[in-house]
Amino acid sequence: MDSYGRAFGLWRASATHTENDVWHAYTHHSFVKKLGDGSLPIEAYLHYLAQDYLFLMHFSRAWALAVVKSETLSEMKLASATVDALVNSEMQHHVDICTRFGIDEQALFDAVEAPENLAYTRYVLDAGLSGDLVDLLAALAPCIFGYGEIGAALAKHTADDNPYTEWIQTYASDAYQQVCTEVGELIDSALTRRIGTDFTASPRWERLTERFVTASRLEAGFWSMALK
Amino acid sequence: MDSYGRAFGLWRASATHTENDVWHAYTHHSFVKKLGDGSLPIEAYLHYLAQDYLFLMHFSRAWALAVVKSETLSEMKLASATVDALVNSEMQHHVDICTRFGIDEQALFDAVEAPENLAYTRYVLDAGLSGDLVDLLAALAPCIFGYGEIGAALAKHTADDNPYTEWIQTYASDAYQQVCTEVGELIDSALTRRIGTDFTASPRWERLTERFVTASRLEAGFWSMALK
Amino acid sequence: MDSYGRAFGLWRASATHTENDVWHAYTHHSFVKKLGDGSLPIEAYLHYLAQDYLFLMHFSRAWALAVVKSETLSEMKLASATVDALVNSEMQHHVDICTRFGIDEQALFDAVEAPENLAYTRYVLDAGLSGDLVDLLAALAPCIFGYGEIGAALAKHTADDNPYTEWIQTYASDAYQQVCTEVGELIDSALTRRIGTDFTASPRWERLTERFVTASRLEAGFWSMALK
Amino acid sequence: MDSYGRAFGLWRASATHTENDVWHAYTHHSFVKKLGDGSLPIEAYLHYLAQDYLFLMHFSRAWALAVVKSETLSEMKLASATVDALVNSEMQHHVDICTRFGIDEQALFDAVEAPENLAYTRYVLDAGLSGDLVDLLAALAPCIFGYGEIGAALAKHTADDNPYTEWIQTYASDAYQQVCTEVGELIDSALTRRIGTDFTASPRWERLTERFVTASRLEAGFWSMALK
Numbered sequence: 001m002d003s004y005g006r007a008f009g010l011w012r013a014s015a016t017h018t019e020n021d022v023w024h025a026y027t028h029h030s031f032v033k034k035l036g037d038g039s040l041p042i043e044a045y046l047h048y049l050a051q052d053y054l055f056l057m058h059f060s061r062a063w064a065l066a067v068v069k070s071e072t073l074s075e076m077k078l079a080s081a082t083v084d085a086l087v088n089s090e091m092q093h094h095v096d097i098c099t100r101f102g103i104d105e106q107a108l109f110d111a112v113e114a115p116e117n118l119a120y121t122r123y124v125l126d127a128g129l130s131g132d133l134v135d136l137l138a139a140l141a142p143c144i145f146g147y148g149e150i151g152a153a154l155a156k157h158t159a160d161d162n163p164y165t166e167w168i169q170t171y172a173s174d175a176y177q178q179v180c181t182e183v184g185e186l187i188d189s190a191l192t193r194r195i196g197t198d199f200t201a202s203p204r205w206e207r208l209t210e211r212f213v214t215a216s217r218l219e220a221g222f223w224s225m226a227l228k
Numbered sequence: 229m230d231s232y233g234r235a236f237g238l239w240r241a242s243a244t245h246t247e248n249d250v251w252h253a254y255t256h257h258s259f260v261k262k263l264g265d266g267s268l269p270i271e272a273y274l275h276y277l278a279q280d281y282l283f284l285m286h287f288s289r290a291w292a293l294a295v296v297k298s299e300t301l302s303e304m305k306l307a308s309a310t311v312d313a314l315v316n317s318e319m320q321h322h323v324d325i326c327t328r329f330g331i332d333e334q335a336l337f338d339a340v341e342a343p344e345n346l347a348y349t350r351y352v353l354d355a356g357l358s359g360d361l362v363d364l365l366a367a368l369a370p371c372i373f374g375y376g377e378i379g380a381a382l383a384k385h386t387a388d389d390n391p392y393t394e395w396i397q398t399y400a401s402d403a404y405q406q407v408c409t410e411v412g413e414l415i416d417s418a419l420t421r422r423i424g425t426d427f428t429a430s431p432r433w434e435r436l437t438e439r440f441v442t443a444s445r446l447e448a449g450f451w452s453m454a455l456k
Numbered sequence: 457m458d459s460y461g462r463a464f465g466l467w468r469a470s471a472t473h474t475e476n477d478v479w480h481a482y483t484h485h486s487f488v489k490k491l492g493d494g495s496l497p498i499e500a501y502l503h504y505l506a507q508d509y510l511f512l513m514h515f516s517r518a519w520a521l522a523v524v525k526s527e528t529l530s531e532m533k534l535a536s537a538t539v540d541a542l543v544n545s546e547m548q549h550h551v552d553i554c555t556r557f558g559i560d561e562q563a564l565f566d567a568v569e570a571p572e573n574l575a576y577t578r579y580v581l582d583a584g585l586s587g588d589l590v591d592l593l594a595a596l597a598p599c600i601f602g603y604g605e606i607g608a609a610l611a612k613h614t615a616d617d618n619p620y621t622e623w624i625q626t627y628a629s630d631a632y633q634q635v636c637t638e639v640g641e642l643i644d645s646a647l648t649r650r651i652g653t654d655f656t657a658s659p660r661w662e663r664l665t666e667r668f669v670t671a672s673r674l675e676a677g678f679w680s681m682a683l684k
Numbered sequence: 685m686d687s688y689g690r691a692f693g694l695w696r697a698s699a700t701h702t703e704n705d706v707w708h709a710y711t712h713h714s715f716v717k718k719l720g721d722g723s724l725p726i727e728a729y730l731h732y733l734a735q736d737y738l739f740l741m742h743f744s745r746a747w748a749l750a751v752v753k754s755e756t757l758s759e760m761k762l763a764s765a766t767v768d769a770l771v772n773s774e775m776q777h778h779v780d781i782c783t784r785f786g787i788d789e790q791a792l793f794d795a796v797e798a799p800e801n802l803a804y805t806r807y808v809l810d811a812g813l814s815g816d817l818v819d820l821l822a823a824l825a826p827c828i829f830g831y832g833e834i835g836a837a838l839a840k841h842t843a844d845d846n847p848y849t850e851w852i853q854t855y856a857s858d859a860y861q862q863v864c865t866e867v868g869e870l871i872d873s874a875l876t877r878r879i880g881t882d883f884t885a886s887p888r889w890e891r892l893t894e895r896f897v898t899a900s901r902l903e904a905g906f907w908s909m910a911l912k
Contacts, residue, residue, distance in 0.1 A: 061586070067288065080292070080314075081316060083292070086308075087304050115571070118670075119578070126578045130816075196886070204879075218571060289814070296585065344799065360586075423659070430652070442802075449799055520763075523744065523771070532745075533771055535748075536748070536767045536768045537772060539748070
């Protein structure tokens with residue numbers, strides 16, 4: 001997935017080489033497989049959607065924190081556009097799907113956040129509070145790029161009657177893949193500005209990689225929570 | 229200016245009744261008067277624009293912090309849209325005006341922030357870091373509403389050949405007045421959620437008012453800086 | 457436990473009246489019972505200590521954030537003293553105990569944070585980032601007061617040869633109970649300053665209570681993690 | 685002043701080579717000279733003390749933010765001890781001096797922060813919010829080290845009957861010089877961890893230096909404010 005940028009390629013390789021292959025555990029989770037072959041029980045999907053709505057709220061807050069922590073106009077521009085897209089489009093999209101399944105927005109809003117959800121979103125937000133922009137981006141990256149990879153992979157083999165086609169197409173779409181490309185460029189340029197062009201030579205690299213791996217691990221935990 | 233909401237009406241009255249009438253010092257500053265009658269030296273205007281570009285960068289960061297500190301979807305929606313409008317339109321608008329006067333964007337970006345600029349923007353950001361959303365909004369309010377008042381007032385008496393007509397029309401426009409109305413509604417509802425409907429009965433009211441007054445005082449200081 | 461203050465009494469009652477009695481699930485968890493009767497396997501205790509060391513690091517950061525968010529000198533004084541006590545005494549105490557069991561500090565520092573640990577500490581930190589001081593204190597409260605209750609309760613029936621007597625005495629001690637009393641006073645006065653004396657009449661009360669309940673639920677999850 | 689560490693030596697040299705020599709403007713300000721020869725009007729000194737009390741409150745908050753942003757136990761230890769010393773000793777010391785001059789603590793607390801005071805403290809806090817620990821430390825450094833230099837320099841030539849001897853001795857003392865040494869070590873090690881040992885080769889160096897220079901400029905502004 002070099003099209004998502006240089007840093008992602010390195011982080012992904014590190015996450016793959018962890019004990020138990022964290023990247024595979026996340027992107028090839030049984031929840032993902034069941035989405036792909038259409039065997040996922042609808043209850044699990046709706047449980048996922050309800051938690052994902054709360055997730056998006058805090059994920060949007062984390063992207064807003066990226067605006068707070070930007071140092072250049074181009075960093076601000078992309079982060080601002082992302083916040084606006086998440087809050088004023090993506091969350092509404094979730095509400096629409098849920099409405100179709102008979103879950104209204106108030107019910108979404110009132111759902112209790114699962115601990116796995118809390119762990120992930122608050123970890124990302126604290127990466128931003130404790131570090132600088134690239135600490136935050138390293139923790140945001142697995143969600144953005146992982147969904148891009150999953151969408152692209154599932155779209156290749158999806159049966160026409162798969163009830164989750166809309167979800168798969170969303171992340172396989174050119175529009176979403178373009179988001180991944182742009183975020184990849186943002187991350188590479190934000191890193192270059194702060195740690196230079198030779199990413200792995202920086203004393204911060206190990207810790208940034210650890211953030212990516214931890215967030216990937218928490219993504220896998222999110223899928224497991226959805227299957228409970 | 230009741231059309232900007234109930235909290236603004238109360239805060240504005242308090243700022244008016246301070247020693248030296250801080251609200252008048254800000255909205256009727258000699259910089260403002262000279263803008264209105266066209267007598268402002270162009271050097272002062274360009275100095276103002278260059279500082280205001282840096283101001284907008286940090287003001288946008290403060291609105292992004294409002295997203296981070298939102299508790300409801302409607303709070304997030306308006307704050308997100310504001311950030312995106314500031315970063316992806318308003319700042320570009322500044323660049324365009326400055327280009328017309330021969331100042332390129334890199335020069336804008338490289339300008340040294342005046343202490344009066346630092347004082348104002350960082351005070352607002354810290355209001356958000358130290359308090360909750362309404363602490364932040366009380367500090368953001370004087371800029372939003374004051375410009376609305378100034379634009380509306382100046383537009384009534386502007387000569388056709390006033391070189392600053394574009395600036396005046398921007399803030400007198402229906403579009404900007406609508407922003408003021410919406411931000412006023414956001415502030416009133418965010419306050420109701422946090423301190424109840426009887427604003428002045430809250431133990432926090434005095435401190436929130438102090439934030440508004442301090443930010444208004446720093447706005448007046450910003451105009452004085454521009455005239456130096 | 458009225459000696460811990462008025463807000464705690466109200467929050468504790470609410471946590472008790474949740475489905476499944478979250479307060480009981482936390483303070484009477486099987487991990488706690490096994491600590492009390494000495495039947496806890498030493499491996500579980502050491503696993504707990506290692507995670508608790510990482511917990512303390514982030515819990516200290518959260519108390520430091522309370523200093524950042526203080527509005528009065530007395531708020532700052534107590535929060536500052538707490539940070540210093542946690543970092544410069546309590547964490548060292550943990551290191552000492554672990555050393556006795558053959559775990560060195562580097563091993564403590566290098567332990568991987570369990571998701572239940574991440575969920576709790578980062579939730580508390582984000583309560584501070586998103587809200588004001590009392591949002592943060594409501595999320596910090598269950599740890600402080602719950603340990604006080606547990607220590608006091610277990611100390612009444614501990615056998616002389618219980619290997620966990622030192623842990624129990626730490627939290628049953630007059631010194632720790634005094635900390636609980638002082639934190640209770642801080643919370644009550646911080647609330648009075650921000651929402652008035654009639655706590656439950658504030659529109660914020662429900663949300664503050666929810667923070668206390670969520671943090672209590674995450675405390676119970678921490679014990680369960682330690683037993684895995 | 686190599687005894688204050690390697691980063692300080694480099695930053696100080698850069699601040700010295702700015703237009704108008706910002707470092708000299710700060711450390712040899714006429715306020716400082718008048719303190720040194722005893723000619724400072726007592727009114728200016730009391731005005732300074734009152735603003736400095738408010739300054740210390742926000743400076744302590746900034747050091748607390750350094751705890752929030754620490755990545756290692758040793759970073760946390762020194763930052764925590766500094767917060768506690770500032771809040772529970774230094775601020776009390778200020779209150780004591782002011783009491784002797786007939787200014788009570790409530791009057792100190794109620795003083796209106798001058799814009800120059802706001803500019804400095806909030807700039808430092810925002811350095812921490814927007815960046816990581818070393819961005820914050822670069823902004824905190826001029827105050828710590830500049831007072832160390834000023835104290836040491838003035839102590840060499842102070843007449844016995846200088847009414848400001850106590851102030852001078854405070855910062856010339858071994859205790860304070862030791863604080864400078866320890867903070868210098870903290871900064872050097874925090875930088876090494878984040879940008880490597882060759883400080884000036886880092887792409888962040890220019891920006892970190894700019895933070896130091898801006899904070900030094902704001903320190904000079906603080907003295908000028910006190911003389912008004």
